[in-house]
Amino acid sequence: MSRRQILASAAVTGAGAALWAAGAATASASAPAEHPDRFTLTVLGTTDTHGNVFNWDYFKDAEYDDAAHNDIGLAKIATLIAAVRDERGRCTTLTLDAGDTIQGTPLSYYYAKIDPITAGPVHPMAAAMNAIGYDAAALGNHEFNYGVALLRKFQAQLHHPLLGANALDWNTGEPAFPEYVIKKVPVGPKASHHGHGHGHDHGREAEHVSVGIVGLVTPGCAIWDKANLDGRITFNGIVEQAAELIPRVKRAGADIVIVSCHSGASTSSSYGDALPWPENASTLLAANVPDIDAILVGHAHVEIEQRYVQNTQTGRQVLLSEPLKWGERLTVMDLDLQRDRHGRWSVSTATATLLNANTAAEDAHIVKILTAAHEKTRTYVNGVIGKSAAAMSAATSRYQDTAAIDFINYIQADAVTKATGTSLPVLSIAAPFNAEAAIPAGDVTVRDVAGLYIYDNTLEAIQFTGAQVRAYLEFSATYFKQVSGSGPFAAADVTNAVTPTAPGGTPDYNYDIMGGLGTSAGTRLTYDIDIAKAPGSRIVNLAYGGAAVADEQQFLIAINNYRASGGGNFPGVTTAPVVYNAQVEIRQLIIDWVSAVGTIDPSVFASVDWRLLANGQPITITG
Incomplete structure (x- = not known):
C-alpha cells in the first residue's frame, strides 16, 4: 500500500x-x-x-x-x-x-x-x-x-x-x-x-x-x-x-x-x-x-x-x-x-x-x-511464580464481591498487620481496575498478577475511626446509579454514575471495595449498599467481627499511595495519621506473596462480605 x-x-x-x-x-x-x-x-x-x-x-x-x-x-x-x-x-x-x-x-x-x-x-x-x-x-x-x-x-x-x-x-x-x-x-x-x-x-x-x-x-x-x-x-x-x-x-x-x-x-x-x-x-x-x-x-x-x-x-x-x-x-x-x-x-x-x-x-x-x-x-511476564487452587475472575467485581478483589485486600491487610505489629483491626481497600483480569487454576504467572493489579501503586496504611470508614464507603457508593426495584439490571444500568467530580461517569478505578483480613468471623468487615437510597445514605448493616461498627472505633486501613494522597477525592484520607509507608509496590507484593506461599487458596481469603440492595432486597445483575 x-x-x-x-x-x-x-x-x-x-x-x-x-x-x-x-x-x-x-x-x-x-x-x-x-x-x-x-x-x-x-x-x-x-x-x-x-x-x-x-x-x-x-x-x-x-x-x-x-x-x-x-x-x-x-x-x-x-x-x-x-x-x-x-x-x-x-x-x-x-x-x-x-x-x-x-x-x-x-x-x-x-x-x-x-x-x-x-x-x-x-x-x-x-x-x-x-x-x-x-x-x-x-x-x-x-x-x-x-x-x-x-x-x-x-x-x-x-x-x-x-x-x-x-x-x-x-x-x-x-x-x-x-x-x-x-x-x-x-x-x-x-x-x-x-x-x-x-x-x-x-x-x-x-x-x-x-x-x-x-x-x-x-x-x-x-x-x-x-x-x-x-x-x-x-x-x-x-x-x-x-x-x-x-x-x-x-x-x-x-x-x-x-x-x-x-x-x-x-x-x-x-x-x-x-x-x-x-x-x-x-x-x-x-x-x-x-x-x-x-x-x-x-x-x-x-x-x-x-x-x-x-x-x-x-x-x-x-x-x-x-x-x-x-x-x-x-x-x-x-x-x-x-x-x-x-x-x-x-x-x-x-x-x-x-x-x-x-x-x-x-x-x-x-x-x-x-x-x-x-x-x-514477554519472557519475564510469562514466568511461573506459583499455583492457584481455583480460578478467580475480576469480570463482575464492579457489582459483586469476588475472590479476585478479596485476594488483593487480603495481601494488603496481611502486609500491614505484619509490618506494623498493630493490635487494631486492619481493613483494606482495592478497586476493580481491570474487568478482564483472571487468575487461572493451576500455574500462575507474573502476567496473571500484573493483569489483576495494573497500576504501579505502593502500599500505605492510615488510621481511621468507624465514622470515617462509613463516610469512605458512602463516598465510594456514589459510583452506583440510583435505581428502584431489584432488577434484573445490566451492569451499565447501575455502575459508573455521573457525579460533580466525574461528569463523564465515575471510572471503575474510583470505586473502592473494603474488606477485612481473611475469612475468620472475627476479622471480617461486612456491609450492604442500598442503591435505591440517595447517595450519602446507602451503607447499611456495617459490621466488623459480627458487631456493628461504632463511630469511635479505631481501624488501620491498607490503602494505595494514589488514594492516600487524595486521588479520587475520597474523604478523610489526606488528613488521617499515616502509620505505614515503606514504598512497597503492591503488584510486587502480590508477586512475592505468591512466590513465597506457592499456592493461592481462595478459601483462606474469599467470602461474600458486601452486597448491592434496593430497598433492602438483593439486586439481580445480568452482566
Whole structure:
C-alpha cells in the first residue's frame, strides 16, 4: 500500500474524513512560491501512549484487540507519521506528544524496575520516539510514577525536549523542566525539501515561521505522586502558568503558539477542591489565555477530533484535538497561515482530523530496534511464580464481591498487620481496575498478577475511626446509579454514575471495595449498599467481627499511595495519621506473596462480605 493509500484508509470516517481531504487539498494547493504569503503547517500529535510500542497485550500474551478492533502502539503510529510527512513534507510537519509515556505496560515496568534505565538500558519509549523524530513532548502525570531520578534519565535519553512549564523546583520556584521550545519551520522553496534528518536546522537557508511549543501538565501530579515529589517538584495551575508564559513565548519571537497540554478538555477534578486548580483545564486554557492557536489535549483518554473554544479576550477560535490513548489514533492538525504586510505570520484557519492506527502496518525500523526489549518483557511476564487452587475472575467485581478483589485486600491487610505489629483491626481497600483480569487454576504467572493489579501503586496504611470508614464507603457508593426495584439490571444500568467530580461517569478505578483480613468471623468487615437510597445514605448493616461498627472505633486501613494522597477525592484520607509507608509496590507484593506461599487458596481469603440492595432486597445483575 502506498503512503497516500495509507492516509486515505486511516482517516476516521465522518466529518474528519472530509476535513482530511480538505486539508490535503490545501497542502497540495500551497506549493511553495519564492515569497509565499500563505502556508500550511501540519502538526501531528499523540498522547497517553502509556508504554505501548507494539500492538500487543502483555496480560494476554497475544496481539491486542478490543470490541472496536482498535490497534495500539508507536510502531503503527510511526507508519502513519511517515505517510503524512511524505504527503505534506517533512520540513513543514511538526510531531508532538501530550504525555503519559513511561508507565502502563509490563514493557515500561520492566525497564523501570526489572532492568531499570538508570542502570544503562535505553527506555523502549525513548528509542521509539527518537526513531520517529518527535519535535517536543509534554510531561504527563504518570511520568513521575517511578521517581524523579528515572524520569531524568528518560529525559536525557530523548532527542527532543520534555516540556513542563508549570512543574517548578520545590525550593526556588524556577522551572524544573524546559517551558517551551521555538521551532523554525521553513517556507518558500526550501519547504518542499523532504526527508532530511530529524533536527536539521534550515537556519538562513529559507524564510521560516517560528512556532512556539509549550508543554503543561495537570497539577494533580502533586497529589498522586506526593511521595516522589514532595521536597523536589511543585506545580502551578495550568491557566495561571500559561498566562505568564505565553506573552514571553511571543516576545521570544514565536509567530504562532501550540500547547501540548496533559489535562483534559472537560473542566473537572477527580480530587475536588484539594488543589486550587482543576485537573482538566484545556478548555479553560483556550478560553482565558490569549495568543494560543491550537492545543494538543491529553490525560482524559477520550477522542476529540476537533473542537473550537473562543478566547474571551480576543474572540479568536482556538483549535483543540485529543487522539485516543495508547497510540490508537494520530491527530493531524492543519494550520493555514497567512503573512501580513509587516511580514508577521498568523493562523487564518485551523482544522483537525484523526488517523486510525488499525489501518497501518508496524514500522519495520521500530520493529527491528525494539523486538529484543519486547521479547525480554514477554519472557519475564510469562514466568511461573506459583499455583492457584481455583480460578478467580475480576469480570463482575464492579457489582459483586469476588475472590479476585478479596485476594488483593487480603495481601494488603496481611502486609500491614505484619509490618506494623498493630493490635487494631486492619481493613483494606482495592478497586476493580481491570474487568478482564483472571487468575487461572493451576500455574500462575507474573502476567496473571500484573493483569489483576495494573497500576504501579505502593502500599500505605492510615488510621481511621468507624465514622470515617462509613463516610469512605458512602463516598465510594456514589459510583452506583440510583435505581428502584431489584432488577434484573445490566451492569451499565447501575455502575459508573455521573457525579460533580466525574461528569463523564465515575471510572471503575474510583470505586473502592473494603474488606477485612481473611475469612475468620472475627476479622471480617461486612456491609450492604442500598442503591435505591440517595447517595450519602446507602451503607447499611456495617459490621466488623459480627458487631456493628461504632463511630469511635479505631481501624488501620491498607490503602494505595494514589488514594492516600487524595486521588479520587475520597474523604478523610489526606488528613488521617499515616502509620505505614515503606514504598512497597503492591503488584510486587502480590508477586512475592505468591512466590513465597506457592499456592493461592481462595478459601483462606474469599467470602461474600458486601452486597448491592434496593430497598433492602438483593439486586439481580445480568452482566
